Structures are given as structure tokens and as C-alpha cells.
Amino acid sequence: MRALLIALLPGVFAVDSSKFKTCTQSSFCDRYRAWTRLAEGTRKPYMVPRTDLKEISQSVFEGSLRHSALPKDHPAPLTFQLRFYDDNTIRFTVDEKDEVVQGVRKRYRIPANDVIREDRLKPLHGVKYVFEPRSATSTFDLGDATTLTLDHDKAILALSVDGRIVQTINGQQQLVVEGTRRQRNDKCPYGLADLSDSYIDPACSPGNHSGLWEESFHSHTDHKPFGPSLVGVDVTFHGKVPAAYGLPEHATTAQKLKAGGDEDDALYRFYNLDVFEYEMDSHAAIYGSIPILTALQRFGGKSSDIATTTTTSSSSVLWLNPSDTFVSLTQRKDTGTWSSLIEGLISGSSTAEPTSLTSWFVSESGIIDLFLFPQRTPQKILNAYHSLTGLAPLPPLFSLGKHQCRWNYKDESEVRELVANFDKYNIPVDVVWLDIEHTDHKKYHTWNEKYFPDPKQMLEDLKAGGREMVTIVDPHIKQDTTYFVYSEGLAQDVFVKKRPDEVYSGHCWPGTSVYPDFTNSSVRQWWASYFKADGVNAGFYTWNDMNEPSVFNGPEVSMDRDLIHGGDIEHRDVHNIYGQYFHRATFEGHAKHRRPGQRPFVLTRSFYVGSHMYGPMWTGDNEASWLHLKAVLPMLVTLSATAGYSFVGADVGGFFGHPEEELFTRWHQLSAATNPFYRSHAHIESPRREPWEYSEAARNRVKEAVQRRYQMLPFWYTLFARYSLYGEAILRPLWFDHLHDANTYACPVDGCDEILDSQVVLGRDVMVRGVVESGTNNVSVYLPEGARWYNAKDEMMPVGMNENMAVTMDTIPHFYRAGSIIPLKMRQRPSTKAMRGDPITLEVFVDPNTNTAEGQMYLDDGNSLDSIDRADYTLSTIKFDGQSISSTEVSGKGDFSILVERIDIIGLSKAVRERILNNPSISAKMSSASGNRVTIKRPNGVVMGKPWSIDLTSIQTH
Known part of the structure; x- marks a missing residue:
């Protein structure tokens, strides 16, 4: 739902951007941006005293920060801490010292365990700390070829992995804390005389700065009893950075972030807002904020040609500050100054990488609380993120089915009629919304008793x-x-x-x-x-x-x-x-x-770091347009693959407006196949848009998409189990598991990014290509190198190229990774509850290179909150080795089992295929037009949740 009802009049479907602030209109951001634009040397740097840092507890080091322009007899106003966690995550915090603030106020920091699960975090054992007085550097060796170096004289942190600098913090000398003013209208902090000519902080600098103690926006005046309070710092990602991802939530049709600099429309803003009819492909704030930034970094070559570089890895930073925040991204040549010198210090080389990514983060108030993730791969970074914020609880099984909502189903009779129509037209549905x-x-917590x-x-x-x-x-x-x-x-x-x-x-x-x-x-x-x-x-x-x-x-x-x-x-x-x-x-x-x-x-609309612990989110009040359909995957994939939030969805059909038949069909086909949270929703003034309100052809296509969703629920539920057990992303972009293939993030062909933005991989095994443009008869698909893929016709697809595929209105392209095993339930049912005891079909997609395949299936009661904590589940690993198929590895302590009624094996070698088909003791047949699928019906004694094995050469079950 949206803002004022007057804005909901028919035909009024456009954001009024004047209601929302830009950086120029936000005094703290405008001040900080001007601060970062000052000529080199104008801003005096912070410095750390040339002494050892104090280890105040295991793997927690503390030191002081002072501004070089402060009088020598003035105490250092800031304290910083470096915390090292057992997965090599580093936490860098900066706050004011109580003795300098003198009780005026205490800066806000999120309480322990509200977002970061501090009571469960384990310190990194064996951090080797060395302070070198001659170079005034502190070095922390974390193991796993990871080090952190602190330059005391400039307060710069350099994070090195495998002998290469991957990140520098404050390398651009933009770290700043606007210190507490002791008296109203003090221009400078801590009771100092006017030292603005010394550039103590953005407010305590030459010139007049508006908005320090109050500022107005339209008819509203913001009173600031503590005066200017911003905190900011720069972060540089080194190497050649061909792509950066993350920074949700923003309305976008592209996964890849734009490094556009620091002008208003280029800055990414985080300030959770109810934005009426939000503008697409904008960096403006909308409903949620998870300021995590992931860069892909290539090292090893001196040329800007990506093909000459040798290795690709990823690293991330998380900015934990819940006040109004802006982020700038700029791609630039490394200067060969400080960053190359410190790299030489660590690796013995002074070669500067060609195109680093420089960012800055600035927040209106609070503290600097920055997490550095050096774990090399996207999934390992997510593992570390979930160590900090927690692993999401499993959702109830019914919530993975179809949800039906509109503003509003008006009374009880309409609710009953709605469900009756779903049953009438054989379209499964699990949840009705009011x-x-x-x-x-x-x-x-009340009801309209007239209608309910x-x-x-x-x-x-x-x-x-x-x-x-x-x-x-x-x-x-x-x-x-x-x-x-x-x-x-x-x-x-x-x-x-x-x-x-x-x-x-x-x-x-x-x-x-x-x-x-x-x-x-x-x-x-x-x-x-x-x-x-x-x-x-x-x-x-x-x-x-x-x-x-x-x-x-x-x-x-x-x-x-x-x-x-x-x-x-x-x-x-x-x-x-x-x-x-x-x-x-x-x-x-x-x-x-x-x-x-x-x-x-x-379900929530507004979210923050850690919201995945409390249930799903959706992307808010989208529009019934092809542009908004195009945004579904980029917005959801960004949340899942970079921000650890996998239970996500977008209103099917668009909230505002009314989708015409083709758009309605394509939206259901995409969302049923890819949205972890799958809900139809509509505005109160939108015409009715249940599937039976459209033509019979459209209704049947939607029905087929929904029925396929329900067939796939055992696979979906297993994905959710692995998300809850291990923090594995459910929705993944192609680059996530294929950093070796530069075309998944730096494709040189025009239009390639749009193709990639229309594709998603569910876990590692099922790829879907949405049809997100009107009147499309064919689409291009990119299949990454390093894996092989079967299409829906059981045909092996070529990889490493943009494959042009014909499409009809009946379906959208699906692909299955060679080497995977997918569990399904094929019987048509009206809801997940009705499917509970249905038998399983296993689809085995054989890897032609190894003649093997492997998959998993998770079982529990579908509803107990502590299933995972008590290990009251079974997680069965299914393996095919070319001669046999088995499930002998079963983890968990639960007693859950379900019959397997069918095994489809796709891509068998000719010899094994013939042996199975000619064996009179089993019911096996060819079952696809391609001649590439063998079906074994009712294999005797095969029960998921229990160990079993079938020798395909003699067809004996063990």
C-alpha cells in the first residue's frame, strides 16, 4: 500500500521525487561530499600513536585516533577497535571517547545481539600481531594467507589476501567523525576554539555550513540538539574490478552496480521509505537497507584487458549504521601512491593495479561499524555474514506454495468463492491474504464484523x-x-x-x-x-x-x-x-x-541487516509493467546472493495498474519458477486479475506454471533447508558459482548484461531464463563454462556462448545442471498439505564427463520451529555413479521417510541404457522424444529418508 489516498486516484502512477531528499538536500551528505572533494593535503589526516595496540580481550585490539590538526595537548578524541572472528571476518569500529565527550551524549550503536549475534561469535585464535616502530605499522596475520596492516601515521588499513591488497580502508583519507559539540552553535567539537581553518571535520572547516543545528525540508524542520554528527570513511577494492554487486534495496533492472561517482543521482541512498510508485533504475532509497558491497576482483595481469588477468576472487564490506546513509562508487586508476607502497611492503611488488573501485560510506549519526569479508568466494562471504547475523529459521512448508492476495477480498463469502474457483480450475493455492x-x-487485531x-x-x-x-x-x-x-x-x-x-x-x-x-x-x-x-x-x-x-x-x-x-x-x-x-x-x-x-x-516490507531471521520480505508496491517484471530477478537475486536474504519475492502481476494477458502470463511463469516467496497481489482500484479472469489459454498457462511450482516443492524445500543449515544462497546469479568464466560478469558483447539479468540459478542445479519483453518469440541464453546443462527436452546444450532459443507463450526456458539429481512430486494436488504423503520422483541428470550425478532431499514435519536445532530431520544424499544409484548417506536424527515411485535418468551412456531397457525384471522405458531419458517405475524398496541402493547392471535393490 501507499501513501495518501489522493495519490491513488486512477491515472496517478508516478513517484513524486520532490518528496524525498537528495544528497544536496541532506546537509550531512552535502558536507561530507564537499569534504571528500577537497584538494589532496587540505584535509589533515587522522593518525594512530606510534605504540603497540592494546589487546583488550582475545583477538580484540584497541587504539586511539587523533586528528593531526588538533593541539598537541588535546587528548585523542576517538577510540577504535579491530576484532577478528574465526572465519577471518574483521570488524573495525570508531567511536568517541567518553572522557572527551564529557557526558554530553553517547553515540548510538545497535545493542549487542540485536543484529550481530555477538554471544555466538567466536574469536579468531592465533592472530599474530607485530608492531614495527621504524615503519610505524601494525600487522595482523590471520592465517589462510590473510593479513591486515595498519599505517599508524595515516590511519590506513590494508587487507591482503594471497599476497595481494584487496581492500584499503581510509586510503583516500576520507575517514571522519564530526565530534560532539559541547555548546549549541559551536562550530568545532570538544570545546575547542574556532579551528575551522585547520579542517578538523566537515562542519569545523572554512566557510558557512547550513543545517548543523537544524534544517528544513518543505514544511518540516529538523531540530538537532547535538549538532553535526556524521561519520564517514572510504573503502577501496583493488585489482581490476570488472563488476560490483549488492547495496540492496534499490529499484533496478540490473544486478551490476554503477560506479557513477558522487553526484546526487549516482549516490546510493539507504533510508527506509514508503515511496509511492517507485522509479525504476534509480539509486534513491525505498523500503529496505542492507549496505553490503561485494566486488569481483581480478589479479595477475598488468593490462586492462580482462582476458590477460589470471584469477578472480571476491571480497565484501558491510556498513552497520541504521541512520540515513549515502554510498558513492567510483572506478579509477590506482595512483601508485600509498596503495602501491603498502602493497610493496607486503608482497615485494610495487605494481599498481589498473582499475580499482573506490567507495565511500557516510551516515548522519552513530558510529563507524565496518565489517571486512576477505573470504575469496561469494558463498564463503555469505557463510561469514550468517555467522555474524544468524542462520534463518526454516519457514513452514505451506509458505513455499502459492499465495493469493489483493487489496481487498471484501468478505467471507468472497474468500470462500476465491478458494472454490482455485479448486474448480485445478490451480493449487496455499494461502489467502486479507x-x-x-x-x-x-x-x-480487530475485524470488520459486517463483512467478517x-x-x-x-x-x-x-x-x-x-x-x-x-x-x-x-x-x-x-x-x-x-x-x-x-x-x-x-x-x-x-x-x-x-x-x-x-x-x-x-x-x-x-x-x-x-x-x-x-x-x-x-x-x-x-x-x-x-x-x-x-x-x-x-x-x-x-x-x-x-x-x-x-x-x-x-x-x-x-x-x-x-x-x-x-x-x-x-x-x-x-x-x-x-x-x-x-x-x-x-x-x-x-x-x-x-x-x-x-x-x-x-512478511515484512521494511528490512535491515538481519531481517532474514524473522521471515520473508517483498519488493513493495511495484507496477504492472514489463519494466517492473524485468526488475524482479535483479532485485531478488541481489538480496539472496549478496545480502543473505533468500526468502524474498515480488508482487506477481504488479501491485499498481492492471497487467494485460501476455504480461500476466509471463510474470506467473517467472515467479512460480524462481521466487522463493510467490504471491499475487493487486491494488484496490485494479480490476480483478485472478487467473480465471483471463482467457482460457492464459488460465491454463498460469495453471501449468503453478502446478510445476508444486511439483518442484521437494527441491525448493531442500534449498531452504540448506539455506537454514549452512547459509547457502537460494537464488544465484551466474557469476556466483562461475567466477572462472568472465562472461558471467564482464561480457564484452552489447546487451549481454541484460541477458544475464534475466537468468537465475536455483541453488546450483536449476537455471531459469525469464521472458521479460513483450511479443518475444526467441531469447538469448548464456550457459557458463565449467558446467553442462540439459534443456527441458533432455537435450545437452552448448556452453560458453549466447544461445538463441525459440520460445512460445506456453513456457519459459528451464535448464538442469548435468551432474544433479532433482527430487519432485508429480501428483497434482490443491495444496502442500494434500501433497504430504505423495511419493517422490527423482530426475537424474548425468554429467557426460564423469558419468555421475548427485543431489539431496530434506524431510521433516514441515512445521516445528526447532527441527534443525534438534536435528529432527533427514537429509539424504543421492548418488549415481554410472552403474548404480543409491542414497546411503543420511544425516539428521529424524524418522521421516517417503516412497520413491519413479526414477528418470537423463543422459545415460548407450551401454547402460540398453542394459536397463532389456532387463525384464524391471519396468523401464524410454520416455522422451530425444531418446535421452530412461524411466524406472516403482523401484522396489526405495524410500527417501532411509539408506538404499540399486545396482543398475543387475537391477538389484539393497
Whole structure:
């Protein structure tokens, strides 16, 4: 849903960008950008005293930072820490010292364990630390050919992997903290006289700087009781950097980030906002913020020709600061100055790499909290990220099926009619959703009794058919003394404040509304208590929307930055994490109260680092257009492959507008095949768009796409299990597992990037190419080198080239990796619950180079929250070796099993194929037009979840 209802009038479908700030309109960003543009030598560098750093606990080193322009007798105002974790992740934090701030304030940092699971992190053992006085450098040897070097005189960090510099922090001398001012209108920090000519920080520098203590945007004035407070630093990725990825969430049709410099439209902004009809291919902020940046880096050649370089690796950084943030990306030649000198120090070479990627991160307030990931490969970086933020819990099995939503299914009879039509047309569906109109005047946890007189019976009827229901619960609370949530919240003092003695109110769907302070753990507990296990709302799952938070009459359609959380924290400090705290509180309400021991399902629109722990997200209010269909994969793949958020989806068909038949069909074909969270949704003014509202041909094509989704659910569920067990990305771009193939990220052919952006790999084994343009009869597909792929006709495809394929309206291209085994359920059912006991089909795609294949299948009860913690599951590994197929490796302690009714083997050698077909003791036949598939029906005694083996030469089962 969107902003003011007036904006929802027919024909008004365009973002009003004037409602949202640019860097120029954000005083802190404009100040920092001007600071970074100063001539070399103008900014005086920070420095670290030429002494050993103190190891304050295992693998945690601490030192002081002082500005070289400060008076010599002035104490160092900043303290920094370097923390080394057992997977070689490095954490660099910078904060002000309490004795220098003198109690004026304490900068906000996210509490321990709220995002970073600090109680579970293991320090890196055996860090070898050496301080070299002559060169004034500290070196940390982390093992695994990874070192970190600190230049004390310039406060520059250099991260080296395999003898090569991969990252430098503050190499451009742009690290800065605007120090605390002790008196209002002080231009310079710490009670210093006016030293602005010395360039202490961006505010304490020559000239007049606006917005230090207050600034206005349209009719809103932001009061800043602590004055200027920005923090910023530069990060350079070395080597030849042909591509960079990440920095979600932004509305984009391209996976690859654009290194466009520091002008307003080139900067990537992170400030969670309710953006009406967001603009595509824009770097402007939208609903979520995970400021993680991944660079692909090639080393070994001196030419800019990528073909002459030898190795490709990846490294990442994560900026953990929930205040308003801008990021700049610039590709440039290394100068051969400091970076080449430090490289020479470490590797004995002074060769500068040709095209590094330089970035800077700046936030309005808070501290510098930067994580460095040197783990070389994208998946190892994700493993390290999940070590920090946690492994996502498994979702309930039903949530991987089809979800059906619109604003709004108006009453109980319409809900029943909806489900009846899905059954009538044999289209599976698992979940029906209700938007805000189901409530009593937008008061959440209530029902409109005129249209929903008996919601409990409605839900029981849905459950009897194997379906579930989700209802919306937003964070804005109607200011009405007769509304129990408001009156109880007021009594318990849970709401965000305008002043210490005044509750803040803003305008949202119910009218005048107040907002719980979800940053407070006791408020989260209070909120969780409303998700009771009994009463009228028991049994429903939850959708959290508008949680950026959206305030229709607020600045940038959100809260004022100077509002008060927890007594002494400003909203500016916590803005981007507010939505996650709301999401978390709802998740905990389900886990602790509504369904203890069972898996919650809570959808969110706003998200932050770590939101994957609490349920899926979706990309918000998209548009029924081909451009927005084109954006589905790039936006979702970026979240999954770089930010560790794999339970993601986009509204099928587009929220605004109405998709014509071809667009509707193509959107379902793509989303059913690729979206981990697969939901249809539509605006209240959009015409009805259930599949039966279109032609019979379109309805049948959608039905086939949905039915294939359900056939693939054993594969999908296994992907989710590996995501929850190991942090493996579910959606992957081609470069993720194929860094050896430069065409997956640096293809020299015009239009190649658009082809790659239309493809995705599910896990490692299934590739899908979306059809994202109208009237298309053929598409180009790139199949990466290093793997072989079968098409849907069981034909082996050529690799390493753009293959042109004819397409019809009936399907979109699918490919299966040679060497994989895919578990399926082929019987047509109306829901996941109805499929529970159905037997398995195994599709074995033989690798012609090795004559082998391997896959896995995960089984559990589909609903217990602690299945993985208690190892109450089975994870079976299935192997084909050219002569036999077996599943002898079964992990987990659960007792789950399911019959295998069919094994299809694709790509057998001719000799083995003939032996199977001529064996009278089994039911085997050729079963594809290509003559490349052999089907073994009802193999005796083959049960997934238990060990088994079939010798294909004699067809004996063990």
C-alpha cells in the first residue's frame, strides 16, 4: 500500500521525487561530499600513536585516533577497535571517547545481539600481531594467507589476501567523525576554539555550513540538539574490478552496480521509505537497507584487458549504521601512491593495479561499524555474514506454495468463492491474504464484523481444505481511547515521543496514529503479547506493512528525525532498523504466544541487516509493467546472493495498474519458477486479475506454471533447508558459482548484461531464463563454462556462448545442471498439505564427463520451529555413479521417510541404457522424444529418508 489516498486516484502512477531528499538536500551528505572533494593535503589526516595496540580481550585490539590538526595537548578524541572472528571476518569500529565527550551524549550503536549475534561469535585464535616502530605499522596475520596492516601515521588499513591488497580502508583519507559539540552553535567539537581553518571535520572547516543545528525540508524542520554528527570513511577494492554487486534495496533492472561517482543521482541512498510508485533504475532509497558491497576482483595481469588477468576472487564490506546513509562508487586508476607502497611492503611488488573501485560510506549519526569479508568466494562471504547475523529459521512448508492476495477480498463469502474457483480450475493455492479493509476502521487485531462476522469459522473452513490465511498488521496505532491497543499502550508508555512528556502522533491509514517504540525490548514484548494463542485472531499468520515507518504527513512520508526513543535516542539514529524491530516483535509474538514450538510466518516490507531471521520480505508496491517484471530477478537475486536474504519475492502481476494477458502470463511463469516467496497481489482500484479472469489459454498457462511450482516443492524445500543449515544462497546469479568464466560478469558483447539479468540459478542445479519483453518469440541464453546443462527436452546444450532459443507463450526456458539429481512430486494436488504423503520422483541428470550425478532431499514435519536445532530431520544424499544409484548417506536424527515411485535418468551412456531397457525384471522405458531419458517405475524398496541402493547392471535393490 501507499501513501495518501489522493495519490491513488486512477491515472496517478508516478513517484513524486520532490518528496524525498537528495544528497544536496541532506546537509550531512552535502558536507561530507564537499569534504571528500577537497584538494589532496587540505584535509589533515587522522593518525594512530606510534605504540603497540592494546589487546583488550582475545583477538580484540584497541587504539586511539587523533586528528593531526588538533593541539598537541588535546587528548585523542576517538577510540577504535579491530576484532577478528574465526572465519577471518574483521570488524573495525570508531567511536568517541567518553572522557572527551564529557557526558554530553553517547553515540548510538545497535545493542549487542540485536543484529550481530555477538554471544555466538567466536574469536579468531592465533592472530599474530607485530608492531614495527621504524615503519610505524601494525600487522595482523590471520592465517589462510590473510593479513591486515595498519599505517599508524595515516590511519590506513590494508587487507591482503594471497599476497595481494584487496581492500584499503581510509586510503583516500576520507575517514571522519564530526565530534560532539559541547555548546549549541559551536562550530568545532570538544570545546575547542574556532579551528575551522585547520579542517578538523566537515562542519569545523572554512566557510558557512547550513543545517548543523537544524534544517528544513518543505514544511518540516529538523531540530538537532547535538549538532553535526556524521561519520564517514572510504573503502577501496583493488585489482581490476570488472563488476560490483549488492547495496540492496534499490529499484533496478540490473544486478551490476554503477560506479557513477558522487553526484546526487549516482549516490546510493539507504533510508527506509514508503515511496509511492517507485522509479525504476534509480539509486534513491525505498523500503529496505542492507549496505553490503561485494566486488569481483581480478589479479595477475598488468593490462586492462580482462582476458590477460589470471584469477578472480571476491571480497565484501558491510556498513552497520541504521541512520540515513549515502554510498558513492567510483572506478579509477590506482595512483601508485600509498596503495602501491603498502602493497610493496607486503608482497615485494610495487605494481599498481589498473582499475580499482573506490567507495565511500557516510551516515548522519552513530558510529563507524565496518565489517571486512576477505573470504575469496561469494558463498564463503555469505557463510561469514550468517555467522555474524544468524542462520534463518526454516519457514513452514505451506509458505513455499502459492499465495493469493489483493487489496481487498471484501468478505467471507468472497474468500470462500476465491478458494472454490482455485479448486474448480485445478490451480493449487496455499494461502489467502486479507489487507487493511478486514479490520474495524484500520484498528489492527480487530475485524470488520459486517463483512467478517465469524473469522474463526472462515479460517477453519480454509484449514479443512489444506489452506492458511494471513492478515495484515501495521505499526501505526489508531489514536482512539476506545481502542484497546491504544489505551493499553498509553498506560504502559510504549509510544515514540515528540518530547519527553508528549506522545508523537502522525497520519496514516486509520487517521491520527501513534507508533510503538519497537527499539525497546520491553515494548516488543508488549506487542508480542497481542498474538494470542486463543481468541478471534488465533491461527492466523501475519503481514507487516508500512513499517519504514510510513507517516503520511511526516517528512519524506516518515517520522521526524528528532523524535525520541527510549528516553535519549533520536529517531535519526535508529530509522533504518525500526521496521526490523517491528518485524521481530511480531515474529516473537507468533513464536512465544500464538503458536509456541511452531514456525512463524511473518512478511515484512521494511528490512535491515538481519531481517532474514524473522521471515520473508517483498519488493513493495511495484507496477504492472514489463519494466517492473524485468526488475524482479535483479532485485531478488541481489538480496539472496549478496545480502543473505533468500526468502524474498515480488508482487506477481504488479501491485499498481492492471497487467494485460501476455504480461500476466509471463510474470506467473517467472515467479512460480524462481521466487522463493510467490504471491499475487493487486491494488484496490485494479480490476480483478485472478487467473480465471483471463482467457482460457492464459488460465491454463498460469495453471501449468503453478502446478510445476508444486511439483518442484521437494527441491525448493531442500534449498531452504540448506539455506537454514549452512547459509547457502537460494537464488544465484551466474557469476556466483562461475567466477572462472568472465562472461558471467564482464561480457564484452552489447546487451549481454541484460541477458544475464534475466537468468537465475536455483541453488546450483536449476537455471531459469525469464521472458521479460513483450511479443518475444526467441531469447538469448548464456550457459557458463565449467558446467553442462540439459534443456527441458533432455537435450545437452552448448556452453560458453549466447544461445538463441525459440520460445512460445506456453513456457519459459528451464535448464538442469548435468551432474544433479532433482527430487519432485508429480501428483497434482490443491495444496502442500494434500501433497504430504505423495511419493517422490527423482530426475537424474548425468554429467557426460564423469558419468555421475548427485543431489539431496530434506524431510521433516514441515512445521516445528526447532527441527534443525534438534536435528529432527533427514537429509539424504543421492548418488549415481554410472552403474548404480543409491542414497546411503543420511544425516539428521529424524524418522521421516517417503516412497520413491519413479526414477528418470537423463543422459545415460548407450551401454547402460540398453542394459536397463532389456532387463525384464524391471519396468523401464524410454520416455522422451530425444531418446535421452530412461524411466524406472516403482523401484522396489526405495524410500527417501532411509539408506538404499540399486545396482543398475543387475537391477538389484539393497
